[in-house]
Amino acid sequence: MTALTWGLVALLALAALAWYLSATAQRIDRLHRRVETSRAALDAELTRRASAALEFSTSGVLDPASALVLADAATASLDAPRTPAALRDANDADDAQRWRVESDLTWALAAALPEQDGEGLARVLDAERRVELARRFHNDAVVQTRRLRGKRIVRWAHLAGRARVPETADFLDAQES
């Protein structure tokens, strides 16, 4: 009798543990997908910003010196190696170079953009704002993923599989420059 009760209790505990692990694995999976989609969105917005900056630099509105500085920073951003958004294939070492280039473009934009409004300028400013948004949403996803993956049970049970731990995108955007 007691053996049966104990057996039942053990079975229930095991079932609860299994449920908890599978629910947590599902959360991690969902967060990983969020990190990947927000990273892809950030990449798209950065590309959009660089091409808007390049177009503006060649539009003839700027003085030649500012235009050259801006064009240089924008091309560097467009040429920087893109790491794949997928958490499995990417390597964070590649990103450090990328974020340096993007910070440079933010600086170049802050230095080169004229005060007054203009047709092409609106596009650049809009692209800058979108980069800010995309970066914040991405970093938000990364912070929450890292929090959950830091939990002991997640590490012991290998719930995250072989996906690497994501890193925040650390570059200057217009908000902070």
Added chain:
Amino acid sequence: MRIGIVCPYSFDVPGGVQFHVRDLAEHLIGLGHHVRVLAPADDPATLPPFADPGGNVVAVPYNGSVARLSFGPVTAARVRRWLVEGEFDVLHVHEPLSPSTSLLALWAATEAVTGPLVATFHTANLRSRAMQTAFPLLRPSLEKISARIAVSEDARRTVVEHVGGDAVVIPNGVFTRSFADAPRRPEWTGAAERPVVAFVGRLDEPRKGLPLLCEVVPLVRAVLPGARFLVAGRGDVTAARDLLEDPSAVEFLGAIDDAAKESLLASADVYLAPHTGGESFGIVLVEAMAAGVAVAAADLGAFRRVLGDGEFGRLFAVGDARAAADAVLDLLGDAETRQDLARAGQRAADRYDWSVVAAEVLTVYETVAGS
């Protein structure tokens, strides 16, 4: 774009979140988007045409006041069905932590059904014990949110400290034109010897500052005996009168409708915001600025940011009746400064116009939905 918006509070009582949801939905519809709003309601007839009833409304004490919410299995099922039938490209949940339709929508949502989730945090005080106890249960739902919006820096700080992660700040919107174009009413318009000071806010919530206002009245009238104080807002007028030495010094207008509020702000000489705390944004200041009235406000973080550190309105120390009276007297005594301040405020208020705010919200939708 097909947009679903979830409001946690019933539309049958006025409130900042409900107004925000209503105005945002109307503006987005005006831009040609397909918008459906889900809000607690028993009867669809009480809702605006773009809203669907979310389930029976229950008045429950929550977080220090009585809230009209919707929850329970019937509501949960209805929310789930609404999400499936809506086929939204993006789902925008307001005040995601309030135990009502918003939390249920968050709980039921999956990316496959609803598209990416956007959430707006309105409040700047989440520190309830219940919240701390229940938080581990809420976290998996919160992790579904792709983009978080806070309506002010203070609301954002609350998100960062209590929920973790980050949020972008997009302020509350105001239809600034309807305030700027509001007709003045002669009975509320001041004259040289009888200037008008206005205040809009609930009478029975001390943090809105009515007790302080009652201390300011005699101080101002000692210098300017003709000064009139007009107070609009719901609450017990008799109890409010008891706070005054001279009850005839303040005219209580009771609860007034939007048109009357717009006219009151457009007619007055000075708007006094004597709040003592708990304000996350200060939409009434933006409304006053849009109406073109000079503002004197308590130096709260949220107010200081709206007033550009004093550039668009006069600030005084929180809870200091003498300082508040001096600020009001300064403005009433110098018509030129007052008008300059009012004009600067009106220009600054444009930043909060719905055309600007809704465009920012749409940019967020596009960023997460992959335009």
